Amino acid sequence: MSIIIFHNPRCSKSRQTLALLEENGVTPEVFEYLKTPVSKELLASVVSKLGVNVRDIIRSKETEYKETGLDNTSLTDDEIFTILTNSPKLIERPIVINGDKAAIGRPPENVLAIL
Numbered sequence: 001m002s003i004i005i006f007h008n009p010r011c012s013k014s015r016q017t018l019a020l021l022e023e024n025g026v027t028p029e030v031f032e033y034l035k036t037p038v039s040k041e042l043l044a045s046v047v048s049k050l051g052v053n054v055r056d057i058i059r060s061k062e063t064e065y066k067e068t069g070l071d072n073t074s075l076t077d078d079e080i081f082t083i084l085t086n087s088p089k090l091i092e093r094p095i096v097i098n099g100d101k102a103a104i105g106r107p108p109e110n111v112l113a114i115l
Helices: 012-023 040-050 077-086 108-114
Strands: 003-006 029-031 095-098 101-104
Touching: 003 012, 012 108, 040 077, 040 095, 040 101, 095 108, 101 108
Parallel strands: 003 029
Antiparallel strands: 003 095, 095 101
């Protein structure tokens, strides 16, 4: 089974996580989620594999957080997934997926637990 990294090459943590994977003999499939559309189904699957709530993968310090209405605590998960698919910059990064497990690479060493 291949390992996938939700990667943003402009993000230092994402670059560090990718380098850490490669240092550990892993050549992941690189998914540049800012270039390739992310479906709600894929995001829901990632959240499930992470074992977290959808709000846990939101970058709340981005200016788009309030602009998109994600600060509204009454939004449903489906509404949040819709916003994230339309504004993928708000998705936490990097996320590494290995089969039915996933980890957020903050810090990068977090992903070692799912290898």
